[in-house]
Amino acid sequence: MLYEKAPAKINLTLDVLHKRQDGFHEVEMIMTTVDLADRVWLRPTNDGNITIKVSERYVPNDRKNLAYQAADLLRRLYGVRQGVELTLNKKIPVAAGLAGGSSDAAATLRGLNRLWDLRLSVDELADIGAKIGSDVSFCVYGGTALAKGRGEKIEHLPAPPNCWVILAKPAISVSTADIYRNLDIASIKHPDTKGMLHALHAGDYNKMCDSLGNVLEPVTMSLHPQVVVLKEKMQQFGADAVLMSGSGPTVFGFVRQEARVSRIYNGLKGFCTEVHAVRMTGERFLLD
Numbered sequence: 001m002l003y004e005k006a007p008a009k010i011n012l013t014l015d016v017l018h019k020r021q022d023g024f025h026e027v028e029m030i031m032t033t034v035d036l037a038d039r040v041w042l043r044p045t046n047d048g049n050i051t052i053k054v055s056e057r058y059v060p061n062d063r064k065n066l067a068y069q070a071a072d073l074l075r076r077l078y079g080v081r082q083g084v085e086l087t088l089n090k091k092i093p094v095a096a097g098l099a100g101g102s103s104d105a106a107a108t109l110r111g112l113n114r115l116w117d118l119r120l121s122v123d124e125l126a127d128i129g130a131k132i133g134s135d136v137s138f139c140v141y142g143g144t145a146l147a148k149g150r151g152e153k154i155e156h157l158p159a160p161p162n163c164w165v166i167l168a169k170p171a172i173s174v175s176t177a178d179i180y181r182n183l184d185i186a187s188i189k190h191p192d193t194k195g196m197l198h199a200l201h202a203g204d205y206n207k208m209c210d211s212l213g214n215v216l217e218p219v220t221m222s223l224h225p226q227v228v229v230l231k232e233k234m235q236q237f238g239a240d241a242v243l244m245s246g247s248g249p250t251v252f253g254f255v256r257q258e259a260r261v262s263r264i265y266n267g268l269k270g271f272c273t274e275v276h277a278v279r280m281t282g283e284r285f286l287l288d
């Protein structure tokens with residue numbers, strides 16, 4: 001029995017360049033992992049089956065689970081006969097724009113690589129991850145990266161300057177496909193991806209705050225006004241900068257002054273059940 005950590009990601013920038021022939025959107029986005037993680041336990045079994053144990057509501061325990069899909073794909077690719085029981089201990093809010101399911105799938109790939117002694121490189125695992133979902137390759141590596149293509153082309157970046165990250169998810173669920181479908185490419189206001197790259201290379205916290213941007217934010221906000229309210233509240237309570245992550249609806253805020261963290265956290269707790277105060281990690285997974 002072994003376990004893998006599956007951290008959440010946030011999008012520091014998310015830009016859409018155009019819609020592709022295959023229906024996906026060509027993106028350019030900077031992502032980083034934060035210190036809020038699911039745990040995936042992997043127990044070998046002899047019955048040849050993949051089973052999922054998860055107690056969280058709204059998370060499927062069958063082949064719809066991305067962790068199941070990761071195990072199934074790896075087993076078919078490498079002709080593995082052994083089974084595995086995957087137990088997911090969910091801490092990342094579900095359907096939140098934080099890539100919880102993708103990170104569980106990525107952790108399953110890393111874990112099974114060890115459990116089944118497949119000796120695959122992290123790049124090989126990331127390529128396999130891309131077949132499961134656009135965010136899975138990034139989640140295989142973790143850390144901080146510029147993602148291109150539909151999200152699977154990864155260029156590693158330095159970790160962001162250290163700070164607190166407050167995450168707050170309103171009690172609504174958002175479908176990523178719906179948000180992309182409602183995006184009007186012609187009216188996009190592109191984020192300052194170059195500015196964010198400079199901020200990360202220079203370790204410049206203020207520039208990182210100024211360069212945050214996500215083209216999906218106005219789309220989700222127009223469908224779900226609760227996200228606008230949450231962003232405004234986080235700003236009023238004193239966050240240095242606030243943005244929606246991915247397709248939402250989670251909003252994150254950066255804070256450097258420790259004294260402000262509990263003020264923002266407690267203020268948000270008043271009207272939002274899922275609030276977390278965590279640290280940036282920006283730490284990459286390196287396989288041996």
Ligand SMILES: C[C@@](CO)(OP(=O)(O)O)[C@H](O)COP(=O)(O)OP(=O)(O)OC[C@H]1O[C@@H](n2ccc(N)nc2=O)[C@H](O)[C@@H]1O
Pocket residue numbers: 011014023024025026027029096097098099102132133134135136149150151176177180245246247248
């Ligand atoms: C928006 C982002 C930003 O990181 O994350 P989340 O909000 O889901 O966390 C990602 O682009 C989401 O990645 P992921 O959730 O893995 O997406 P997938 O399962 O591959 O695709 C779900 C659906 O989103 C749309 N999609 C996804 C990625 C992309 N580059 N273009 C798209 O149009 C497609 O309609 C697709 O059917």
Ligand SMILES: Nc1ncnc2c1ncn2[C@@H]1O[C@H](COP(=O)(O)OP(=O)(O)O)[C@@H](O)[C@H]1O
Pocket residue numbers: 058059060064065066067088093094095096097098099100101102104105176246248
């Ligand atoms: N391991 C998993 N954890 C959470 N959700 C999962 C998982 N596998 C599949 N799903 C499905 O994927 C959907 C999106 O979940 P999630 O990955 O948490 O959100 P997001 O893509 O917004 O970051 C959920 O509604 C759920 O039905």
